Amino acid sequence: MRKLAEHNIPLREASITQVHSVLRDGNPLIVHTSMFANALASLANPKQQQQWVPLAEKNRIIGTYAQTEIGHGTFVRGLETTAIFDPETKEFVLHSPTITSTKWWPGGLGKTANAAIVMAQLYTQGKCYGPHPFFVQLRDFDTHHSLPGVILGEIGPRLGINSQDNGYLRFDHYRIPRTNMLMRHSQVLEDGSYVKPIHNKLSYGTMVWTRVAIVHSCSKKLACAVTIATRYSAVRHQSELVPGKPEPQILEYQTQQYKLLPHIASVFAILFSASSVLRMQRNVAASISKGNVELLPELHILSCAMKALSSQDSTQGIETCRLACGGHGYIASSGLPSLYTSTTCTITYEGENTVLLLQVARYLIKSYRAGLEGLPVLPSVMYLTAPSAMHQSPPLSNQALIEAFRISSANLVKETESRLCRQFNLEQNFHYAWNRCSVALVHCAELHSRYYMCEKFLSTVESIRASDRVRSVLQDLCRLYLIHHITLNQGHFLRSGTLSGVDLSTLEEEMYELLAKLRPQAVPLVDAFDFRDELLGSTLGAWDGRVYERLYEEAQKSPLNKTDVSKAYHKYLQPLMKSNL
Numbered sequence: 001m002r003k004l005a006e007h008n009i010p011l012r013e014a015s016i017t018q019v020h021s022v023l024r025d026g027n028p029l030i031v032h033t034s035m036f037a038n039a040l041a042s043l044a045n046p047k048q049q050q051q052w053v054p055l056a057e058k059n060r061i062i063g064t065y066a067q068t069e070i071g072h073g074t075f076v077r078g079l080e081t082t083a084i085f086d087p088e089t090k091e092f093v094l095h096s097p098t099i100t101s102t103k104w105w106p107g108g109l110g111k112t113a114n115a116a117i118v119m120a121q122l123y124t125q126g127k128c129y130g131p132h133p134f135f136v137q138l139r140d141f142d143t144h145h146s147l148p149g150v151i152l153g154e155i156g157p158r159l160g161i162n163s164q165d166n167g168y169l170r171f172d173h174y175r176i177p178r179t180n181m182l183m184r185h186s187q188v189l190e191d192g193s194y195v196k197p198i199h200n201k202l203s204y205g206t207m208v209w210t211r212v213a214i215v216h217s218c219s220k221k222l223a224c225a226v227t228i229a230t231r232y233s234a235v236r237h238q239s240e241l242v243p244g245k246p247e248p249q250i251l252e253y254q255t256q257q258y259k260l261l262p263h264i265a266s267v268f269a270i271l272f273s274a275s276s277v278l279r280m281q282r283n284v285a286a287s288i289s290k291g292n293v294e295l296l297p298e299l300h301i302l303s304c305a306m307k308a309l310s311s312q313d314s315t316q317g318i319e320t321c322r323l324a325c326g327g328h329g330y331i332a333s334s335g336l337p338s339l340y341t342s343t344t345c346t347i348t349y350e351g352e353n354t355v356l357l358l359q360v361a362r363y364l365i366k367s368y369r370a371g372l373e374g375l376p377v378l379p380s381v382m383y384l385t386a387p388s389a390m391h392q393s394p395p396l397s398n399q400a401l402i403e404a405f406r407i408s409s410a411n412l413v414k415e416t417e418s419r420l421c422r423q424f425n426l427e428q429n430f431h432y433a434w435n436r437c438s439v440a441l442v443h444c445a446e447l448h449s450r451y452y453m454c455e456k457f458l459s460t461v462e463s464i465r466a467s468d469r470v471r472s473v474l475q476d477l478c479r480l481y482l483i484h485h486i487t488l489n490q491g492h493f494l495r496s497g498t499l500s501g502v503d504l505s506t507l508e509e510e511m512y513e514l515l516a517k518l519r520p521q522a523v524p525l526v527d528a529f530d531f532r533d534e535l536l537g538s539t540l541g542a543w544d545g546r547v548y549e550r551l552y553e554e555a556q557k558s559p560l561n562k563t564d565v566s567k568a569y570h571k572y573l574q575p576l577m578k579s580n581l
């Protein structure tokens, strides 16, 4: 925090620099510097910002974002915490009526935060207006004791991020001033009348912002993992490639190249997509401040799509990197286990991936139907009903592969929509029919999202300012990425008729050649991510390649090595050995 102040970095950008750089196993301030800061910036009105932002900047207020309850995470409309306006006192009364209404999970809530943005069902003049955000003080700003009417604590150890305190929170008729409702988009006036926002999902804005931030952080996490595994694969020698010859670097094995190079490519694909969504988010934020919400649905869908894909890709990629390091990938000092545990949670938080992909699918089906009816649809989904341009590009060129993605995605949406119609005719109920088609719908969303990511990778590489040699490496990497994902999804391409079995064999051959061609670039590529050793925190991935020395040195730090004979020997082992059991 001192460094942030020294470098004049505003609070809401702090999480960018903090990710993984301070505490590897989670950071109790991350929700304060990310979601809490963003909620104040985007959901509070100017007067409220003047009141709270300076205090948050100085860390007098340390906040969290308390939305999820034990009973409901995904279904935000189902939250049970109530905020009932009392016109007599001009206060909201916050209450947790049931066990299932207990807030559960918020980062930093257990012990660190003294305030929270709480999402609660807003009631005024006897009517419920759905979940709204409120600024709520939870602890005394001097003593840090929880305030009367606030019951909170920590939820216990998790798979990872245990340096963070995730918390629970209940309210017992806890009163806050009316002016603590975040009132930038909707308001409750003194007489209790409700003023609607210009779009009823604006209060979900902090989730959208965080999903975009997660895409960025996933590319960084995956970049750390591929750096560790690639450097290690250049140091590690094992087995014989040719009988009787010296043991090669494991990076010489094609299977090892196949494990690592597509994930190095994936770092770029995720990063370029993140930049594109970030640009869109900035545009949408600027439009919203002028009262225009036209592009909000597009941003919501794109952020859902990219958050889902990047969290899934980076988690799988990190696990593959860990496995690619053999036994040493399992040791904590490799840095890979904590990278995995602090990344796999991105699949769940900020919208569980399946649920987000179903949001994307809903948008695809609606846009497809609108397109068929000649109604206007937004740019990213116009292709669903636009005519094919397949014949215009040379066969199997990058452009042709992108077109194959586009047509296969459009084809899958078309097929799934027909299935949905058939199912609807059987069920006579849209929601049941939707559920019976939801596996196919998730596949639609995944293919559409992959198409977007491939397209962003290619268009960025084509327009990037770089030397010819650097560009050529990036082009190879991009080509590898496209082919890799086509081979993983080959069924869709065969079904749409965009690629034949022969095309797929040709592409597969090319992929193997690309692995060999890119092998000498693997270490320079990860070195170019430019992570300091302190940040990687890995015995396997340090710049100098002293893997074995570092493993040995790290082992010396094990508390069990402080004495030759451990206490447990005297207490348990020796009695056992003497007991003749």
Ligand SMILES: CCCCCCCC/C=C\CCCCCCC/C=C/C(=O)SCCNC(=O)CCNC(=O)[C@H](O)C(C)(C)COP(=O)(O)OP(=O)(O)OC[C@H]1O[C@@H](n2cnc3c(N)ncnc32)[C@H](O)[C@@H]1OP(=O)(O)O
Binding pocket: 015, 016, 017, 019, 030, 031, 034, 035, 065, 067, 068, 073, 074, 075, 076, 077, 107, 201, 202, 204, 205, 207, 208, 210, 213, 214, 216, 217, 220, 296, 297, 300, 349, 350, 351, 352, 355, 359, 362, 363
């Ligand atoms: C150099 C770079 C360095 C990189 C560093 C990067 C820095 C990264 C830093 C930090 C990373 C951040 C770490 C922070 C830690 C995070 C900790 C975790 C926090 C949390 O998890 S908070 C809780 C999050 N909870 C959720 O996400 C809940 C998920 N559920 C929902 O969002 C929704 O309820 C829903 C999407 C499931 C929708 O539910 P439902 O179908 O019931 O729909 P309705 O709510 O009725 O909506 C109908 C209608 O509205 C549209 N809709 C929904 N949401 C939105 C939205 N947000 N915006 C716009 N529109 C929305 C929906 O699509 C429907 O539209 P249509 O009717 O179809 O038109």
Ligand SMILES: Cc1cc2nc3c(=O)[nH]c(=O)nc-3n(C[C@H](O)[C@H](O)[C@H](O)COP(=O)(O)OP(=O)(O)OC[C@H]3O[C@@H](n4cnc5c(N)ncnc54)[C@H](O)[C@@H]3O)c2cc1C
Binding pocket: 031, 064, 065, 066, 067, 068, 071, 072, 073, 074, 075, 104, 105, 106, 107, 161, 166, 345, 348, 349, 350, 351, 352, 353, 354, 355, 358
């Ligand atoms: C490490 C971590 C940190 C977190 N930090 C915070 C925080 O700071 N603040 C906060 O408010 N929350 C936080 N959360 C909570 C998080 O946002 C929720 O866990 C997440 O949104 C998923 O909701 P859920 O747990 O209710 O899962 P559920 O929705 O119960 O999901 C369980 C299963 O049901 C499926 N499912 C649910 N609904 C549907 C549907 N409509 N269609 C198909 N399948 C469905 C899901 O796909 C999943 O397979 C955190 C969670 C974790 C793990």
